[in-house]
Structure formats: structure tokens, C-alpha cells
Amino acid sequence: MKHADIQPLASLVEGPVLLPGDDGYDDERxxxxxAVRHEPDLIVGAARAEDVQAAVRFAAERGLPVAVQGTGHGFAAAARGGLLVTTRRMTGVEVDPERRRVTVGAGVRFEQVIPAAAAHGLAPLNGSAPHVGVVSYVLGGGVGLLVRTHGYAADRVRSLDLVTADGELRTVTPAGEPDLYWAVVGGRDNFGIVTRLEMDLVEVARVYGGGFFYDAEAAPGLLGAYVRWADSTPREMNSSVALIPMPDDPEVPEPMRGRHVYHVRIAYTGDPEEGARLVAPLREAGPVLMEMLRDMPYTESGSIHDEPPVPVPFQRETALLREVGDDVVSTLLEHAGPQAPVPCVIELRHLGGALAEAPRHPNSVVHTDAPYLLSVVTLLFGITADDTRPVYDKLFEALAPVTTGASLNFLGHGANAGAERVRAAYDPADLRRLSELKAVHDPRNLFRHNYNIVPADGGPAAAK
Known part of the structure; x- marks a missing residue:
């Protein structure tokens, strides 16, 4: 493709239109x-909904598959060829305090929404990292910081504007287009590109939050103790635990430097005194290296997990677990603990609570009964994804008897974006319905560089 070929499109688009080799192409993708990057034939940096429409029409006329990227946290299948639409320039945020709702553009991050909502004593159901984009996170389910108290973020979607495969811009609501709403809220970018999303906020202004750090060697029973403790807590208590190999780096606090460290994270929405009482047993689970717990405004809740906002290369695999007993704990530590041949971060997020409640408006997000979400992550510094493969394969094979599916928010990329992993994110009946709706709204599978749902009556496969 040459610049002369894209001039008609560039004349319609406010944002940049880029070919490989152009200044800004690498940053945009x-x-x-x-560890993974899109390699599209063409990028459209959309600044408005009309840009997205022009890009989709251009691609459809030429038979080019379409991918979409906001912040790049929800990466699935890398686009090899085709057209990539980036939405990071679409950053409008409007809070309606009377209706307790927020409307966001396709490129908005939660770090923009949180302070805007906090001015009215409200909060979004964001994840543990506030620099993650809103749209992809919410439409993938939204396993948030307050998931036990308030459920999936997806359950709060009120309406969205969607550019479908024909290039039309449609406003989708539960009442106006219930089937398409059901499909998009859970099916993400399989049915079009969202340019605007409206969702409910919750009345949360502060949390009792922070965490405990333990030396894993000095607290060998910590993982099991955490699970037993978490299983006894009320829905106002949101928590997770991670086993982290800390680097021997001067920027790491001295008590944790060069050690395997357990980090228990807390976000309690109730009274801070009651929160302090509830977490007291954790102090007896092992010697505490550091304790960082306090009553904090919700605007500071990103400090609880304190996830770095800088891009890094990593490999991640996840599973939803139907139970976490002593045998599961032993399996995790055997395959991915301190003695693993590659360094692994093991994280267990406690679910349940409000997830048991049916959403006000049905959507295609499932697996609401799993009590724990497991993530295993390896930073690929001097390590390749192939190096992690034997470790991850053995771990997840051993965990298969207690695995009950996967969360779309955490599937990962490459092989983890393939058909088998996509099936794990849905109930079989729901996946059939999604496939049938895909055949209605995107029969040519234009939107296939994603966690792809193939049209029921055929169409190009995701890898093509």
C-alpha cells in the first residue's frame, strides 16, 4: 500500500493515517x-467517531481485517496486515452526578475517570491499575478492585455507540437493541468498534486499603492462610495475594530486596475500624516485612496494587478456579514458586460476593461462580515466551481438575488468544449465540484480530 492509495481516507480523518516506515507508526502500534506488537498495513489514529467510520468503510471495501487498540492493555491477537484503528485520542469524560453515571470516549483511561467521579463522591468500577483503558476492560467483564462488593464493571453499562462492519454508527442500549447489547458487553470488539460508553458509577469516596508484605521463606504457609482468611470475609472485603520475585535493585525497599515476597492487597469499603479488625488475623500468618494499610480517598486506591504504568514485555496465563485447597496451593508453589526454572509472579484474586447477583441487563460475561482468579506472569527480561512454556504447561495441566474457565480480561496474547482459550471464556450456549449474532452483524468477520468469535455460517478465521 502506498501513500497515494490512502489519500482519500486521510482526507476524511482528523487523526493520523500511517503506513509502515512513517514517523509515529511504531509508537502508534x-x-x-x-513482547508483542501489531504489524498492520495501515493505521488510523481516530480522533472522533467519524474517523472510525471512515476507517471501517475503507477496510470493508478492500477486504482488510480490522483491529482496534485503545491503551493496549487488552491485547489479544496481533494484527499481521490489515487496518489498525487506535482510539487513544478520543478522551472525553462527562460525569452526570444526578444520575450517577459517566460517559467516556473510546480512549479514556480510568485515571481520568476516577478524579472526575470523586468530585461528586462517586467512583467507577476500575481495575487495580488505573492506567488501563475503560472500554476494553469493561466490555471484557471488568474484574475490578471492588469486584466482591459491586460485581463486574460490565454489569454497569447503560449504552454505547458502536461502529459496525457496515461503517454505520449505532447507539446500542439494553432496551433498543438487546441482542447486540448482550453480545458487545462481553464480546468486546467482535461486533464493531465502540466510540462512546456510558456506565453507572457507585457511591464510594474512600476505602480502607493497602497491604501486607511477607518474606515467602519466613512465611511458608502464607498462601494457604490467606485463602482460609479470605473465604471467611464479607463482601465488603476485596483482596488478593501475589507471590513476587523482587529484584535485587536499590529502588526496591531494603526489607524486600532480592527476596520472594508475598503481597496481600486489601480494599475494604466498610468502616475502617472494622476493616482493621478483619485484617488482624493476617498479622499472625507470618512475620510481616512491611505493613501499608490506611483509610484513603478512593483517588489513591491505585496505590494498593501499585502496578507500574510503564510498558514491559511479559507472558501471562490465567484460569478461574472452582476451589483453592491445600492441594492447589501445593501445586502452585511446586510449579511456579521460588524454585521454578523461570521467575513467576503468582496472583490469586478473591471473587464471589456480588458476582452471584444477576446483572440488571443481561450480557455475555459468564463464570460468575468462580471463587478465585489465578494469574501467572513472567517478565521477559532475558527470558523468552518459549522459556515459560514448559513451566506454564505443567502448572495449568496440574490445575485442570479445579479450573472452571477463563476471564476475557486476562487471557493474554498469542496462543492464549486462540479458539480454545476463547471457548474457555464463555458458556457453550452463549458462545453459540454469539457466533449466530456475529453472522448477523459481521458475516465476513471483518473484526477478527481479537479474541475472535467466528460467524456461525462461516467467514475468515481469526488467523487469516
């Missing part, structure tokens, strides 16, 4: 995971 990069996301949060440096």
Missing part, C-alpha cells in the same frame, strides 16, 4: 506489553 505499541501497547502495554512490549
Amino acid at each position: 505499541s501497547g502495554a506489553n512490549l
